[in-house]
Amino acid sequence: MGRSFFVRDASNVFYCWPTAMASFEALLNRWQSAGVLDEEAARRIRAFESEWRKPAGLRWQGIVALILGAILLACGVVLFVSAHWDQIGPGARLAVVLGMVSVFHLGGAWVRSRFHGLSTALQAVGTVSTGAAIALVGQIFNIQEHWPAAVLMWALAALAGWVLLRDEAQQTLALLLVPAWILSEFLYAAEGHIGADAYAGRFLIVWAVLYLTLFLGSKHKIVQWILFAVGVIAANAGTALLLEGWRSWGDQTFLSPGLRTWGWVDIAVLPLIFSVFKVRKSVIPVAVAVLFAIALPWCQLIRTEPGSYPNYVYSEPNLAAHALVAAFAVFIVWWGFMRTSRALTGLGIVWFALAVGWFSNSSILGNLSRSLISQVLEAATALFVIWWGMRLASKILVNIGVVGFAFVVLWFYSSDIMGKLGRSLGLIGLGILFLAGGWALEKTRRGLVAGMRKTDLSAGEAQ
Numbered sequence: 273m274g275r276s277f278f279v280r281d282a283s284n285v286f287y288c289w290p291t292a293m294a295s296f297e298a299l300l301n302r303w304q305s306a307g308v309l310d311e312e313a314a315r316r317i318r319a320f321e322s323e324w325r326k327p328a329g330l331r332w333q334g335i336v337a338l339i340l341g342a343i344l345l346a347c348g349v350v351l352f353v354s355a356h357w358d359q360i361g362p363g364a365r366l367a368v369v370l371g372m373v374s375v376f377h378l379g380g381a382w383v384r385s386r387f388h389g390l391s392t393a394l395q396a397v398g399t400v401s402t403g404a405a406i407a408l409v410g411q412i413f414n415i416q417e418h419w420p421a422a423v424l425m426w427a428l429a430a431l432a433g434w435v436l437l438r439d440e441a442q443q444t445l446a447l448l449l450v451p452a453w454i455l456s457e458f459l460y461a462a463e464g465h466i467g468a469d470a471y472a473g474r475f476l477i478v479w480a481v482l483y484l485t486l487f488l489g490s491k492h493k494i495v496q497w498i499l500f501a502v503g504v505i506a507a508n509a510g511t512a513l514l515l516e517g518w519r520s521w522g523d524q525t526f527l528s529p530g531l532r533t534w535g536w537v538d539i540a541v542l543p544l545i546f547s548v549f550k551v552r553k554s555v556i557p558v559a560v561a562v563l564f565a566i567a568l569p570w571c572q573l574i575r576t577e578p579g580s581y582p583n584y585v586y587s588e589p590n591l592a593a594h595a596l597v598a599a600f601a602v603f604i605v606w607w608g609f610m611r612t613s614r615a616l617t618g619l620g621i622v623w624f625a626l627a628v629g630w631f632s633n634s635s636i637l638g639n640l641s642r643s644l645i646s647q648v649l650e651a652a653t654a655l656f657v658i659w660w661g662m663r664l665a666s667k668i669l670v671n672i673g674v675v676g677f678a679f680v681v682l683w684f685y686s687s688d689i690m691g692k693l694g695r696s697l698g699l700i701g702l703g704i705l706f707l708a709g710g711w712a713l714e715k716t717r718r719g720l721v722a723g724m725r726k727t728d729l730s731a732g733e734a735q
Contacts, residue, residue, distance in 0.1 A: 300314050300317060300318070341393065345397060365408070366409065369404075369405045369408050369409060370405070372401050372404075372405060373398055373401050373402055373405050375398075376394050376395070376397045376398030376401055377394070377395060377398040379394045380392070380393075380394035380395035380398060381395075392437075392439050392440070392441050393441070395433065395437055395439070395441065395442065396441035396442070396445065399429060399430050399433050399441075399442060399445050400445070402426060402429040402430075403422070403423075403426040403429075406422045406425050406426055407422055410422060418460070419456065419460070420453060420456035420457040420460050423449065423452055423453040423456045424453045424457075426449055426453075427446065427449035427450050427452070427453045430442060430445040430446040430449050431446045431450070433445070433446070434446045440492050440494040440495045441494070443492065443495055444494065444495050444498050444499065447483070447495070447499060448499075448502060451475075451479050454475075454538050454542075455472065455475050455476075455538070458471065458472070458475070458531075458534065458535055458538055459472060461531055461534075462527055462531055462535070464524060465524060465525060465526060465527045465531075466518055466519075466524045466525065466526045466527070467518055467526055467527050467569075468527070469513045469516050469519070470513065470514060470516065470518060470569040471527070471532075471535045471539065472510075472513055473509075473510040473511065473512070473513025473514035473516070473565070473569070474510070474514065474535075474539045474565035474566075474569075475510070475535075475538055475539050476506045476507070476509055476510030476513065477506075477507055477510035477511060477514065477561055477564065477565050478510075478539055478540065478543050478558060478561045478562055478565055479503075479506065479543060480502075480503040480504070480506035480507035480510060480561075481503070481507065481554075481557050481558055481560075481561035482543045482546065482547060482554055482557075482558050482561075483499045483500070483502065483503040483506075484499075484500060484503040484504070484507070484557075484604075484616060484619070485553065485554045485557045485558070485607070485611075485616070486499075486547070486553075486554045487499055487500070488553070488611055488613050488616065489611075489613075500615060504619060507623075510565075511568070511597065514565060514568040514569050515568070515569075515589050515593065516569075518569065518572070539562070539565065540562045543558050543562075544558055544559065544562070553611070556607070557603075557604075557607055560600070560603055561600075564596065564600045567596060568593060568596055568597070571589060571590050571592040571593035571596055572588065572589060572590060572593065573588045573589075573590050594627065594630065594631045597623075597627045597630070598624060598627040598628070598631070598649070600623075601620050601621075601623035601624035601626075601627055602620065602624060603620075604616060604617075604619060604620030604623060605617050605620030605621055605624065605656075606620075607620075608620055609660070617660065621653060621656070621657060624649075624653055625650065625653055628649045628650055628653070631649075647680055647683060647684050650676070650679075650680045650683070651677060651680045653676065654673045654674075654676035654677035654679075654680060655673065655677065656673075657669055657670075657672055657673035657676060658670055658673030658674065658677070658720065659673075660673075661673060662720060670717065670720050671717065674713055674716070674717045677713070678713055
């Protein structure tokens with residue numbers, strides 16, 4: 273929250289001014305023009321702002337330095353241990369592993385009262401090192417291999433760190449490692465069966481949507497953005513796995529009924545329960561993600577390669593798969609717009625653009641019809657970005673939408689018109705397109721920006 277203070281004008285009216293705002297000069301000029309502030313009050317505000325300094329805090333440069341320092345420190349420790357691993361015995365190896373984890377956590381505890389940011393970074397490195405320590409201890413003593421158990425122990429360590437330290441780094445690690453353990457256990461049991469990849473893709477897409485929508489507007493910004501980034505990656509990876517369908521090799525068998533039930537508990541029941549009882553705003557997107565994950569693997573053209581041994585069954589997405597992915601992207605855009613989340617809306621727009629590009633490179637329809645449909649969809653996306661920028665009074669979005677629309681026009685000319693003309697006529701038409709089209713787009717862009725500015729000034733005067 274920004275610090276605020278009050279000033280009084282000649283009419284004994286108090287005004288509250290948030291000093292956390294990046295720029296106040298334009299607002300002062302607008303308020304003076306509207307007669308809300310007199311010259312004396314504006315002068316006093318400028319004098320106060322020029323003298324006031326925000327208390328020293330951890331700026332973004334310090335945060336970046338701490339993150340890079342933690343990563344480099346962890347990498348250096350790993351490289352040092354791996355270089356000398358073969359030269360030390362089992363007892364010394366165990367001591368090195370335990371010391372690696374203890375030093376980071378003890379160092380973080382020692383500097384916590386003096387430099388909280390450094391303490392958080394050291395504690396995070398210590399929790400990350402715990403995962404490596406668990407794997408190394410298993411290697412030292414030749415413990416029977418069940419790698420999901422190692423992920424479980426690592427997740428428990430992160431949960432303990434979250435409970436004890438209550439910081440964002442431990443919370444992020446815990447929220448990432450618990451689903452990782454659940455997925456690891458399922459993949460370990462489903463290894464070698466038909467449909468294991470499809471169920472893994474369903475898990476990734478549903479949990480990704482849960483994390484994408486669960487932390488919207490959270491006060492823990494580091495947790496929000498890290499989980500948002502991981503959710504974006506997981507959503508794309510899950511969609512790719514869902515598009516694999518039900519491929520199989522040789523004598524592979526389908527998942528057993530018990531394993532399927534376990535899989536659906538992980539995929540649908542747990543996210544829905546968590547979204548219902550914790551944060552109700554995620555129920556609708558999670559339910560839509562579940563339906564999307566159920567339907568997409570079946571939108572396939574399944575074929576068997578003739579003459580191959582063992583029989584190879586492969587699949588290819590059909591038209592319904594392309595439409596389903598595009599519709600899910602539109603839903604993400606709509607949900608982000610409803611929740612006033614620029615990040616979620618932007619993700620949906622990018623996802624829709626990728627779906628259109630994927631469709632334009634497919635072999636489902638003829639080249640001409642497929643190209644025209646793709647161009648129409650891209651143009652509609654650009655127009656939506658322009659409209660959305662107008663709604664949010666964002667010049668950046670309007671400019672991006674105009675550039676996107678210009679790209680679609682250029683794409684249409686180069687792919688469908690230029691090839692049918694001669695080389696000289698094609699270049700002449702391209703030059704005319706750049707000159708006339710550039711002038712028309714720039715004139716339209718300036719008109720849109722001017723309209724936004726007038727609307728903004730009218731709203732300010734009304735307030």
